[in-house]
Amino acid sequence: MAYASDIRLARKSLRDWFDAARKSFAEARRQREIYKRTINELNMLNERELADLGISAAQIETIAREAAYGRK
Template sequence: MAFTTEFHGTDAGITGRVSAILKSATDRVANYRLYRKTVNELSALSMRELDDLGLNRSMIKRIALEAAYGL
């Protein structure tokens, strides 16, 4: 009697896991850089410029979080 066993898992082995970890890390770094860039650029604006945009200084961090992380 003969039988076969097939495995169609999504596990790509160690290289797949390492690639996923590296991609996750680079995505996190890119998101953080976008957050910092947004905070820095909005913080550099004067009160008048922020007012023209309809923003207040207290909103800068929240806006940066939305831009970078979609929160």
């Protein structure tokens, strides 16, 4: 019968944890910027321009959310 003589648990270091947190924060920030930019750009269009795109003013927030965070 074989025995494992050296079993090490894979643990993330504090640096790895901070790196992951920083990447997560950067991604959330990037998504928020996409959301805000999409809202601003769509709000600059008038009703006719929105209608030409097949969008109503009530859909702007939903479209921006999907652009930034994807469909859920």
